[in-house]
Amino acid sequence: MQLFEDLNLEVHRGESVAIIGPSGAGKSTLLSLLAGLDQPTAGMIRLADKNLAELDETDRARLRARSVSFVFQSFHLLPELSALDNVRLPLEIRGEANSEQQAQQWLSQVGLASRAGHLPGQLSGGEQQRVAIARAFATRPDILFADEPTGNLDSETGASIVDQLFSLNAQQHTTLILITHDSQLANRCSRRLQLRQGQLLEAHA
Secondary structure: OOOOOOOOOOOOOOOEEEEEOOOOOOHHHHHHHHOOOOOOOOOOOEEOOEEHHHOOHHHHHHHHHHHEEEEEOOOOOOOOOOHHHHHHHHHHHOOOOOHHHHHHHHHHHOOOHHHOOOOHHHOOHHHHHHHHHHHHHHOOOOEEEEEOOOOOOOHHHHHHHHHHHHHHHHHHOOEEEEEEOOHHHHOOOOEEEEEEOOEEEEOOO
16 A cells, blocks of 8 residues: 655755644654655655665664754653753764763753753653753754654643744754644644645645
């Protein structure tokens, strides 16, 4: 069974694009393909000016480490690491100098300087997502993929997280691709596309 048909998408540097659609439409699968986490059975995907089909798994991982960050619905923090070390880890993997200082600065950016030593299990859902946002922006990515970033949060906490996400995104001039079923969240992006019957169609606010 073919999930997508005649699907074309071009996202320009610094643009914010929301991909909306109901559960089961294939939004998360599309994100995995765009980020090079999965391989398409046909067609071509270029990420950060690289044809993903020409890269092996190791090179795709290097490209993601250099150019891409993620914010997921379920946070994906390492439970055995403190908030500080969760933010610090991708910086260390990249060989960044002063990774601890940078991580602390990013936690301060999201209002969690006082929670740096806490494990994820000691943090609220909103705090965990703020750690995830700090981790995502700490590596100064070219592209940020956000998959239902408020899906596990109450409406008030979710609104605060969204404000923080878009504020940091604007400051860093990051290209944002946002997967969501929330039309209000999608309307914060400069462009909205609806995934329907395997195709992407322009969606109006």
